[in-house]
Amino acid sequence: MSKEAWQPYVHRRSIVWGDTDTAHIVYTGRFLDFLLEAIEAFMRARVGCDWYRLNVEEKMGTPFVNVGLDFKSSVTPREGLDTRILVAQVGKSSVRVAARGTGAESGTLRFTGTATFVFITATDCAPLFIPQPYRAALEAEAAEAAALLSSESA
Amino acid sequence: MSKEAWQPYVHRRSIVWGDTDTAHIVYTGRFLDFLLEAIEAFMRARVGCDWYRLNVEEKMGTPFVNVGLDFKSSVTPREGLDTRILVAQVGKSSVRVAARGTGAESGTLRFTGTATFVFITATDCAPLFIPQPYRAALEAEAAEAAALLSSESA
Amino acid sequence: MSKEAWQPYVHRRSIVWGDTDTAHIVYTGRFLDFLLEAIEAFMRARVGCDWYRLNVEEKMGTPFVNVGLDFKSSVTPREGLDTRILVAQVGKSSVRVAARGTGAESGTLRFTGTATFVFITATDCAPLFIPQPYRAALEAEAAEAAALLSSESA
Amino acid sequence: MSKEAWQPYVHRRSIVWGDTDTAHIVYTGRFLDFLLEAIEAFMRARVGCDWYRLNVEEKMGTPFVNVGLDFKSSVTPREGLDTRILVAQVGKSSVRVAARGTGAESGTLRFTGTATFVFITATDCAPLFIPQPYRAALEAEAAEAAALLSSESA
Numbered sequence: 001m002s003k004e005a006w007q008p009y010v011h012r013r014s015i016v017w018g019d020t021d022t023a024h025i026v027y028t029g030r031f032l033d034f035l036l037e038a039i040e041a042f043m044r045a046r047v048g049c050d051w052y053r054l055n056v057e058e059k060m061g062t063p064f065v066n067v068g069l070d071f072k073s074s075v076t077p078r079e080g081l082d083t084r085i086l087v088a089q090v091g092k093s094s095v096r097v098a099a100r101g102t103g104a105e106s107g108t109l110r111f112t113g114t115a116t117f118v119f120i121t122a123t124d125c126a127p128l129f130i131p132q133p134y135r136a137a138l139e140a141e142a143a144e145a146a147a148l149l150s151s152e153s154a
Numbered sequence: 155m156s157k158e159a160w161q162p163y164v165h166r167r168s169i170v171w172g173d174t175d176t177a178h179i180v181y182t183g184r185f186l187d188f189l190l191e192a193i194e195a196f197m198r199a200r201v202g203c204d205w206y207r208l209n210v211e212e213k214m215g216t217p218f219v220n221v222g223l224d225f226k227s228s229v230t231p232r233e234g235l236d237t238r239i240l241v242a243q244v245g246k247s248s249v250r251v252a253a254r255g256t257g258a259e260s261g262t263l264r265f266t267g268t269a270t271f272v273f274i275t276a277t278d279c280a281p282l283f284i285p286q287p288y289r290a291a292l293e294a295e296a297a298e299a300a301a302l303l304s305s306e307s308a
Numbered sequence: 309m310s311k312e313a314w315q316p317y318v319h320r321r322s323i324v325w326g327d328t329d330t331a332h333i334v335y336t337g338r339f340l341d342f343l344l345e346a347i348e349a350f351m352r353a354r355v356g357c358d359w360y361r362l363n364v365e366e367k368m369g370t371p372f373v374n375v376g377l378d379f380k381s382s383v384t385p386r387e388g389l390d391t392r393i394l395v396a397q398v399g400k401s402s403v404r405v406a407a408r409g410t411g412a413e414s415g416t417l418r419f420t421g422t423a424t425f426v427f428i429t430a431t432d433c434a435p436l437f438i439p440q441p442y443r444a445a446l447e448a449e450a451a452e453a454a455a456l457l458s459s460e461s462a
Numbered sequence: 463m464s465k466e467a468w469q470p471y472v473h474r475r476s477i478v479w480g481d482t483d484t485a486h487i488v489y490t491g492r493f494l495d496f497l498l499e500a501i502e503a504f505m506r507a508r509v510g511c512d513w514y515r516l517n518v519e520e521k522m523g524t525p526f527v528n529v530g531l532d533f534k535s536s537v538t539p540r541e542g543l544d545t546r547i548l549v550a551q552v553g554k555s556s557v558r559v560a561a562r563g564t565g566a567e568s569g570t571l572r573f574t575g576t577a578t579f580v581f582i583t584a585t586d587c588a589p590l591f592i593p594q595p596y597r598a599a600l601e602a603e604a605a606e607a608a609a610l611l612s613s614e615s616a
Contacts, residue, residue, distance in 0.1 A: 014349070016348055017344075017348055017359040017360055017483060017484065017489075018341060018344060018345065018348075018483060018490075018491050020360070020483050020484045021479060021480060021482050021483065021484070022206060022209050022210065022482045022484070022486045023209055023215050023276065024364060024484045025217075027480045028186070028190055028217070028221070028480075029186045029187040029190050031186070032183045032185070032186035033183040036183050036326060037324050037326065040324055040325055041322070050385070051325040051385075052176060052386065053386075055176050055177055056176065061177050063177070063179075063225065063228065064182045064225055065224070065225060066222070066223060066224045066225065067182070067186075067222070067223050068220070068221070068222040068223075069220060069221050069222075070219070071217065071219060071220065074217065074279075076360065077358070078360065122177065125228075168503070171329060171335075171498075171502055171513040171514055172329060172335045172336075172337050172495060172498060172499065172502075174330045174514070175325060175326060175328050175329065175330070176325065176328045176329070176330070176332045178330045181326045182326075183326050187480060190479075190480060191480065194478055194479055194480075204539070205479040205539075206479055206538065206539040206540065210486060230514065231513075231514040232515075330517050331517055331523050331525070331584065333525075336494070336498055336525070336529070337494045337495040340490070340491045340494035344490055360484060363484050363485055369485050371485070371487075371490070371533065371536065372490045372533055373532070373533060374530070374531060374532045374533065375490070375494075375530070375531050376528070376529070376531075377528060377529050378528045379525065379526055379527060379528065382525065382587075430485065
């Protein structure tokens with residue numbers, strides 16, 4: 001009862017002049033950076049998995065298998081971007097996340113996205129059964145996210 | 155008979171040190187730049203549509219509706235990247251392309267991708283019936299590409 | 309007496325996986341982005357000048373005349389980066405800033421830099437006498453920064 | 463007599479939509495990428511030193527000590543960019559280059575720049591006497607470049 005309610009992870013970032021193109025809006029190519037940056041922050045904050053340390057110290061990696069982005073409205077430096085990351089599926093080696101970017105002040109939907117990555121050994125790039133404690137944290141996130149995701153796709 | 159056979163458009167680029175990350179391979183976020191750059195080059199070379207002039211002089215734009223990337227093998231600066239662009243579908247306002255990235259020397263498949271963009275007016279962002287001569291060129295590319303795409307998805 | 313003491317402006321940012329290269333440190337090319345981003349944030353926070361609104365609404369621009377960077381130690385995602393921005397000189401149209409990047413936790417010096425930009429009209433790119441209230445804010449910053457800068461170059 | 467005359471190395475690149483910002487010109491932050499990319503191409507073509515192989519296979523690196531850029535005129539996707547790289551000085555461990563960017567068709571001066579990098583061991587980051595055959599190639603380039611550089615600074 002005293003336990004705090006789970007909240008989906010949201011990564012906030014500024015949108016800067018250099019993110020824009022001649023059309024006065026954020027260049028399409030930046031959105032994959034925004035998505036990856038949000039997933040990286042989520043992995044560190046919620047899963048305790050820091051991509052840099054994972055590679056350099058634990059000799060593992062998490063290469064991406066696929067990504068997809070649906071653009072809903074244009075983004076400008078007039079407000080920041082909030083990217084929510086939910087775990088959609090946890091497999092033996094793979095993790096699938098669902099992302100949702102909204103205006104930091106307006107709440108307007110900017111994009112939705114999905115991405116799948118796989119835990120591998122850095123030495124021979126062989127898929128790895130997702131190691132603990134990362135697995136436990138990812139499965140807990142997936143369980144919490146399930147209701148939210150099913151309500152949104154309904 | 156004397157007409158030269160159509161060949162699919164292929165955009166070649168170098169892979170540089172700055173494209174790589176700590177895992178010694180190209181950072182995932184770079185692939186959307188590679189895809190967009192190849193589509194931009196295709197549009198200029200085959201469709202006669204230069205994104206910069208289209209925006210600044212013709213007051214039109216071609217924002218993206220969605221993009222998707224499937225990563226097949228890792229990329230390094232050891233060889234360049236060839237990205238083939240085929241027109242998969244031409245609608246009233248929208249264009250769907252299918253991309254395929256391979257090693258410039260090895261021919262090894264690196265990624266496949268799709269992307270959809272829409273012609274709009276730059277002033278009020280209203281969708282636009284794709285203007286000539288862009289429409290004719292896109293439809294001709296789509297007709298040529300159809301056989302190739304169906305053979306590859308078979 | 310009750311007035312709060314002036315503090316130099318410091319822009320904090322995370323360092324992410326995508327900022328690194330094969331040498332396991334931040335790619336040199338990223339540092340100009342870091343510098344520009346810090347100057348942009350300084351201009352908004354301290355001078356009330358938002359580059360995007362300045363261009364789109366006020367029809368002015370602030371193109372850069374020169375930039376210089378001296379790299380002092382390598383940067384990794386192990387800690388964030390704090391970039392301090394001081395106004396070194398305010399001319400008729402031009403502003404010169406001095407930057408200093410340090411580790412967000414360690415305080416270790418990462419780089420020093422300088423940059424000069426000029427206020428112009430966006431329509432004909434003619435240099436502009438720096439308009440109020442930007443001029444007043446920049447001159448106040450320069451006055452406060454003078455002592456700090458002279459002590460550091462001594 | 464039959465020997466072909468030395469020509470300065472020039473790296474040509476396209477300027478793309480994604481390089482631009484809201485001001486309809488190339489974003490300042492891109493110029494350091496352009497400079498580094500040109501130096502990397504020069505090192506591979508003229509010095510036989512490939513940064514990626516140098517790091518991964520020879521366990522050496524060439525981190526930058528400083529860079530400087532003077533912007534002369536704005537760049538757009540209307541034409542490509544030619545960046546000429548000359549070796550200005552070769553020290554025990556360090557190399558200083560001078561760059562000059564011009565419009566690929568117009569020849570208009572876009573920027574000048576300088577950069578200094580140092581050969582180090584990748585394992586302990588200790589400065590390294592520039593190894594052969596890189597040293598010989600760099601010194602030959604410096605000898606050829608000397609006359610050109612002194613004529614331009616006169």
